[in-house]
Each structure stands twice: as structure tokens, then as C-alpha cells.
Amino acid sequence: MYEFRTTDGPLPVMAVIDERLSTTTVCLAxxxxxxxxxxxxxxxxxxLEHVLMSAPVGSVPSFSEYVERLGGHANAETGLDRMLFYAQVHADDAEEITGLLQQAVLRPRWNEKTLPQEKQAVFQELAAAAADPSDVVQDAFLxxxxxxxxxxxxxxGTRESVERFDVSAMAAGHGERLLTAPLSLIVVGPAVPASADPLxxxxxxxTLAHLGTVGRDLSGLPEPEADGPVRWPEEFAWVxxxxxxxxxxxxxxxxxxVLAQLLGSSPSSVLxxxxxxxxxLAYAFQSWNRGYGETGAWRVLAGVAPGNGDAALAVIHGALEEIATDGPKPDDLEAARRQAQMRILTSVDAPLECARFLALRSGGPADWSPATEVESIAAVSAADLRDAAAQLLGGWRAVVRPEAS
Incomplete structure (x- = not known):
């Protein structure tokens, strides 16, 4: 059985303590x-995420390389609304790595060598994403x-914008935005290392005095673009x-x-x-919901063969219309709730996924915990899903990639 803890301070700590674990996962969010x-x-x-994980820190050439040489795993990710920097190591190495991660992210050593190397890596990422219609279509949807x-x-970003970045731009972004945004530390392991204290x-x-001093501009969102006809190509496409x-x-x-599970890729789902x-009409598809501070986006991603696009969209839209009108059947609702709860439980049971799960929910209500998240799923009713489905239908948009030329 694990223990869930939270502490306040300039660098709040959210921890799952399980003495049975032999590894410690630490994440700066x-x-x-x-x-x-x-x-x-x-x-x-x-x-910047790439540079911070690859630049020299302390007496080691880079945080990522050092962690991997210890047999651990290190990575980072950037999203629309947050950045995560994390490592999973043997519990004996947790003290050193927790301190080193904070130094790498909060006290970087700028140099002229790391940035060009990491820009090349980013160019490869952008090229790979541009060649994958399932990636391109999600950017188009947003x-x-x-x-x-x-x-x-x-x-x-784009290749053109990335090419313009120099070390001074990295340092400015780090000082003006990363060091002034709210930051939290997540620990999943047998104990909380003493070096979880940034001092x-x-x-x-x-440095700590600046954390959380600048808020995000949440001024009005624009209306979605008008929903035009989908131009299906004469080849396999992603909608x-x-x-x-x-x-x-x-x-x-x-x-x-829960609605994403009700219309998800599980054999238990309606869709x-x-x-x-x-x-x-479709073999590969999935549904999910993602929150972005003041708003969010719920979506279905499906791969469709030539000639199946309109019919597939009609089935997806029709399933959502039925839920908005009649609500889900009791057994379908129960299955969707159980699926949503299991996604939480399986995340908590896997240390690295647990750290990411907690990081994405940091900064919320003080009484939040994985247990309260599970309880909130259990409380979702058929009426709740009717309302959610009706709201989605009111703003429904569909895009396809590649499009017909």
C-alpha cells in the first residue's frame, strides 16, 4: 500500500511513498x-527542454547521459501548457539525481555547443512529425x-523559428518564463530524498523567489473556425x-x-x-480528453480507408448524438467508468507513469489525490455524459490529413 503526501513551499512536493519500490522516480513539472x-x-x-537535459551540469557532461550511465532512465517532454523533466533511478542514487535534476533545470550552464546539437535533433523530430499524418491531423484539429x-x-514550432534561436534566446526564455512559472516536484519511491528540498x-x-510570480494570460479565446466540408483523399487518411x-x-x-472511454478503442466501448x-469502417482509432488550463479539447482520432471517411464520421457523430439525447445504457456507463478508473490505477501502479500522471495534475485543489480522482469518476452519471456530449456536438469540428489536393 502506498502513502500519498503533499507539501507546500516555493517548490511544492507531491509524493507517492511505497517502501516496496527499489527505484525512485523524480519529476520536475x-x-x-x-x-x-x-x-x-x-x-x-x-x-529549451532539449538543451536543459543535454547541457553540462555539475561535474557531468549532461543530466540525461549521467542518469543512463547509472542504469536509469531520463527524459523530458513539452506540451502546450507545461514541461516535464524526469528520471527513474535506483533508490540508492535518488539523493544525488534529485539534486542534480534541480540544478540542470533551474541553474543551467549555457554554452555554444549544446544548442546547435539539440536544434539538429529538433529538426529531425519536426521532419518525422510532418511525415506522419496522424500527427499532422492533430495539429490541424487544434x-x-x-x-x-x-x-x-x-x-x-517550425524549422524557420527554431533556426533563429541562439543561446541568448534560450537564457531569456529560461529566466523570463520557466523560472517565473509555477513549478512542482513529484517523487515516487520508497522515500523522499532530502535533496527534494531545493535549498x-x-x-x-x-531563484526560488521568482517561481510562480508570473501568471498565464487567460484572456478570451477565439471562436473555432467554421466547420467546412472534409476533403477526403484517395488514399488512407487520418481524421x-x-x-x-x-x-x-x-x-x-x-x-x-468517461465519455472518452465510452467512445474509445476498448472492445467494451459503444464506438x-x-x-x-x-x-x-476503422481498425485504428482512439478517443481522449485533454485539459489546457482554462479550456480543453476532446477528440476522436481514426484511420480510415478510401471511401470510408464520411460513413465513419457519421457513425462517430451518431454515437455522440445518441448519448446526448438518451444517455448511455447502464452497463455501458459502468464499463466506461471502470475503464477510466483503471487508467488511473494502472498509472499509479507504474512508478514512471505515476510521476507523469501526478505532474499533469499538479497545481489543482489542495485536497486532490489519486483516490479522490477515482471517486470523482465513480460519481459520473448518465446525465453528466448527456450534458458533455451535447456541449461537444455544439462545437463539433472534423479535419483530415492528408487532404484531397
């Missing part, structure tokens, strides 16, 4: 994401949902359909999460039975 970069610096947060807004921009880790008090949902800490978020089983 910043509420600085790609949406916080100026338009002309689109992609800077993503490049661009339709949030036209002209930072939430509609690609996280990785013990060697982070100067003046992304959905609408805006609610923010990450909105009490209605569990409604949309699986209709789209794959009865109609045979």
Missing part, C-alpha cells in the same frame, strides 16, 4: 509550455479549435474530430474522460462495437 512563448518564438520551450491562439500552434539541492533562494471541453481542474473534467464491429 513546470507550468511553462509552448503556449507561453511569443508567436515569433514558437517552439522555444521545446528546444488550429481549427483555437485559430490564431497560442493553443492552436504546434508545440515544436539542500543547492538552488539559491533568489480527427471533436470539440472544446473544459480545463484541467474543472470539476466536469471526469465527465469528458468500438459500431465503428469496428458492426460497420467495419
Amino acid at each position: 513546470s507550468k511553462y509550455g509552448s503556449r507561453d512563448d511569443p508567436r515569433e518564438e514558437c517552439g522555444l520551450a521545446h528546444v 488550429a481549427h479549435q483555437f485559430p490564431g491562439h497560442a493553443l492552436g500552434r504546434p508545440v515544436g 539542500v539541492a543547492g538552488v539559491p533562494p533568489e 480527427c474530430a471533436g470539440a472544446r471541453s473544459v480545463g484541467n481542474h474543472d470539476p466536469r473534467r471526469p465527465h469528458y474522460n 468500438y462495437r459500431r465503428l469496428r464491429g458492426e460497420a467495419g
